[in-house]
Amino acid sequence: MSSPAEFYNSLPPITKAYGTICFLTTAVLQLGILTPYHIALLYPLILKNLQIWRLIAPFFFLGKFSINFGIRLLMIARYGVQLEKGPFDKRTADFLWMMILGAVSLLGLSAIPYLWSPFLGTSMVSMLVYLWSREFPNAQINIYGLVNMKAFYFPWVMLALDMIFGSPLLPNLLGIVVGHLYYFFSVLYPLKTGRNPLKTPFWLQRLVVQWRLGAQRTAGAGPTVRDNTSTGTGAFRGRAYRLDR
Numbered sequence: 001m002s003s004p005a006e007f008y009n010s011l012p013p014i015t016k017a018y019g020t021i022c023f024l025t026t027a028v029l030q031l032g033i034l035t036p037y038h039i040a041l042l043y044p045l046i047l048k049n050l051q052i053w054r055l056i057a058p059f060f061f062l063g064k065f066s067i068n069f070g071i072r073l074l075m076i077a078r079y080g081v082q083l084e085k086g087p088f089d090k091r092t093a094d095f096l097w098m099m100i101l102g103a104v105s106l107l108g109l110s111a112i113p114y115l116w117s118p119f120l121g122t123s124m125v126s127m128l129v130y131l132w133s134r135e136f137p138n139a140q141i142n143i144y145g146l147v148n149m150k151a152f153y154f155p156w157v158m159l160a161l162d163m164i165f166g167s168p169l170l171p172n173l174l175g176i177v178v179g180h181l182y183y184f185f186s187v188l189y190p191l192k193t194g195r196n197p198l199k200t201p202f203w204l205q206r207l208v209v210q211w212r213l214g215a216q217r218t219a220g221a222g223p224t225v226r227d228n229t230s231t232g233t234g235a236f237r238g239r240a241y242r243l244d245r
Contacts, residue, residue, distance in 0.1 A: 012084040025060040040118040079132040093208040097200040126175025
C-alpha cells in the first residue's frame with residue numbers, strides 16, 4: 001500500500017489543488033484566523049464594498065472539521081479523481097473549464113433570492129458526483145454497508161439522506177442542477193447536433209499547456225506537453241492538443 005504522501009502526489013492536478021485548498025480553508029477557519037462570515041457569498045458586500053474574494057472563497061468551504069467534512073473531502077478524492085483520470089484524462093484544460101463553468105452557474109443561481117446559499121463547496125462536490133454518476137452509471141455504490149445500488153442513482157440518494165438527517169437540501173440540489181446542465185450541453189447536445197457550446201476556450205488551453213511546461217521544466221523533465229481538448233463530437237471525447245518545443 002502506498003504511503004499518504006505517495007497517494008497525494010499521485011492525484012491529478014485540478015482535483016488535488018481543489019481538495020487541498022478546501023482542507024486549508026477549513027483549517028484556517030477552525031484556528032479562528034478567519035470566520036465563515038469573512039468568506040460567505042454576500043452579494044451586497046460584493047457590490048458595495050467590492051469584496052471580490054467572496055465570489056471565489058465560498059467554493060472552498062465544506063464545513064468545519066466533522067464527519068460530513070471528511071465525507072465530502074473523500075468524495076473529491078474519489079469521484080473527482082476518477083473523472084479527471086478517466087473521461088478527462090489528458091484533458092486538464094477541459095476539466096478546469098468544467099469547474100469554472102460550474103462555479104459561474106452556481107453563482108448565477110445563488111443570485112436568485114430563494115436559491116441563495118452562503119457557501120458553495122458542497123454544491124461543487126455534488127456537481128462532481130452527479131457528473132461521475134453519469135459517466136460511470138453502472139458502477140456499484142455501497143451505502144453505509146447496507147444497500148448496494150448503481151452509481152446512476154447516487155446523487156438522488158445523497159439528496160434523500162440529507163432529508164432524513166435534516167441537512168439542508170439546497171446545496172446538493174444546486175449541484176445536481178448545474179451538473180445536469182453541464183452534462184446536457186457538453187455531452188448530450190453535441191451527440192445530437194455535433195456542436196459543443198461549452199467548448200474549452202483556446203486561451204485556457206494555452207494557459208494550461210504553459211503551466212504544464214513550467215512544471216516539467218521545474219521538475220527537470222522534457223518540454224513535450226500533450227493535452228486533449230474537447231471537440232464536442234462525443235461524450236467527453238477530445239482531440240489531441242500538442243505543443244512540442
